[in-house]
Amino acid sequence: MGPAVFDYVAATSVAEAVKFLADHRGEAKVVAGGHSLIPLMKLRLASPAYLVDIGRIPGLAGISESNGTVRIGALATHHDVEESPIIRERVPVLAEAAAQIGDLQVRNKGTIGGSLAHADPAADYPAALLALDAEISATGSKGQRTLKVSDLFINLLTTALNPDEIITEVRVPALTGRTGSSYQKFPHPASRYAVVGVAAVIEISTSGNVERAAIGVTGAGAIPVRASVAEAALTGKAIDDVALGQAGDRAAEAIKDPLSDLHASAEYRRHLVRELAIRAIRVAAQRAMDM
Numbered sequence: 001m002g003p004a005v006f007d008y009v010a011a012t013s014v015a016e017a018v019k020f021l022a023d024h025r026g027e028a029k030v031v032a033g034g035h036s037l038i039p040l041m042k043l044r045l046a047s048p049a050y051l052v053d054i055g056r057i058p059g060l061a062g063i064s065e066s067n068g069t070v071r072i073g074a075l076a077t078h079h080d081v082e083e084s085p086i087i088r089e090r091v092p093v094l095a096e097a098a099a100q101i102g103d104l105q106v107r108n109k110g111t112i113g114g115s116l117a118h119a120d121p122a123a124d125y126p127a128a129l130l131a132l133d134a135e136i137s138a139t140g141s142k143g144q145r146t147l148k149v150s151d152l153f154i155n156l157l158t159t160a161l162n163p164d165e166i167i168t169e170v171r172v173p174a175l176t177g178r179t180g181s182s183y184q185k186f187p188h189p190a191s192r193y194a195v196v197g198v199a200a201v202i203e204i205s206t207s208g209n210v211e212r213a214a215i216g217v218t219g220a221g222a223i224p225v226r227a228s229v230a231e232a233a234l235t236g237k238a239i240d241d242v243a244l245g246q247a248g249d250r251a252a253e254a255i256k257d258p259l260s261d262l263h264a265s266a267e268y269r270r271h272l273v274r275e276l277a278i279r280a281i282r283v284a285a286q287r288a289m290d291m
């Protein structure tokens with residue numbers, strides 16, 4: 001099936017795109033990489049009257065670092081994120097997550113802004129961005145605002161963005177000290193979407209114990225979550241099988257209402273959260289200790 005008839009507008013600036021969205025509220029949708037929206041339109045699950053292409057707006061795809069903050073333009077593709085020397089050096093878990101998205105074609109077209117705005121429960125980035133305490137900038141007809149990624153996701157495919165708001169930038173604090181990170185994923189065998197994905201950021205103190213732990217989980221529930229009880233359970237402990245097992249149990253408990261579908265039952269998703277959390281924490285801690 002093809003999409004319903006729509007008009008196409010190529011915006012040349014964020015202001016122009018926002019004005020068009022505001023003037024055609026409810027009828028227009030932004031398109032960036034098109035790798036989530038176009039499939040939905042082909043299935044007629046979305047039928048916007050207008051597509052506002054933001055892909056040609058200059059200055060929205062750069063990746064830079066200043067004062068310990070990594071800035072990623074909303075139009076940076078997954079491939080850009082995967083290959084960026086800044087991201088690999090300063091927030092490697094994000095490059096690790098990007099490298100596991102879909103296939104090469106998806107990574108060459110899909111954008112970080114599009115992935116966040118689409119809020120697919122099986123998307124990879126949210127686990128890493130939650131564990132990294134990332135925030136976004138969004139511009140709409142009422143101006144620009146900052147949102148924590150932890151406040152962005154409201155429900156399945158639903159974000160806190162207003163219909164005329166465009167994500168322009170993702171900001172991530174660079175990791176410092178003896179901090180290791182890891183993203184572990186159980187991919188859907190065909191699409192590579194995350195059935196479950198867990199990102200861990202672990203800082204190890206001079207005594208060899210966990211100084212700080214941050215764990216983000218995607219795929220398991222309607223929205224991605226931080227496993228904060230698991231983080232607290234790890235803090236101050238040495239990384240051994242008991243601590244890892246307890247953290248895995250607490251991470252699984254963080255998923256209050258696991259998704260259950262043809263790909264994985266609720267029980268299996270909880271099991272995956274436990275196992276992937278243990279793997280992600282173990283690898284992240286080892287990377288920190290190797291520094």
Ligand SMILES: Cc1cc2nc3c(=O)[nH]c(=O)nc-3n(C[C@H](O)[C@H](O)[C@H](O)COP(=O)(O)OP(=O)(O)OC[C@H]3O[C@@H](n4cnc5c(N)ncnc54)[C@H](O)[C@@H]3O)c2cc1C
Pocket residue numbers: 029030031032033034035036037038039054074078100101102103106109110111112113114115116117118120122123124125165166167168191192193194
């Ligand atoms: C075969 C296949 C496999 C995939 N596998 C994975 C996977 O393993 N892991 C994974 O995470 N993803 C996967 N994806 C999704 C892919 O990463 C998408 O590219 C991404 O989720 C959406 O980015 P996009 O730029 O293509 O957005 P688009 O499709 O252009 O837009 C998606 C939605 O976001 C809105 N939007 C886009 N950009 C912005 C913006 N800057 N501000 C506000 N709203 C915006 C659009 O209006 C639309 O509602 C897969 C997709 C396909 C087709």
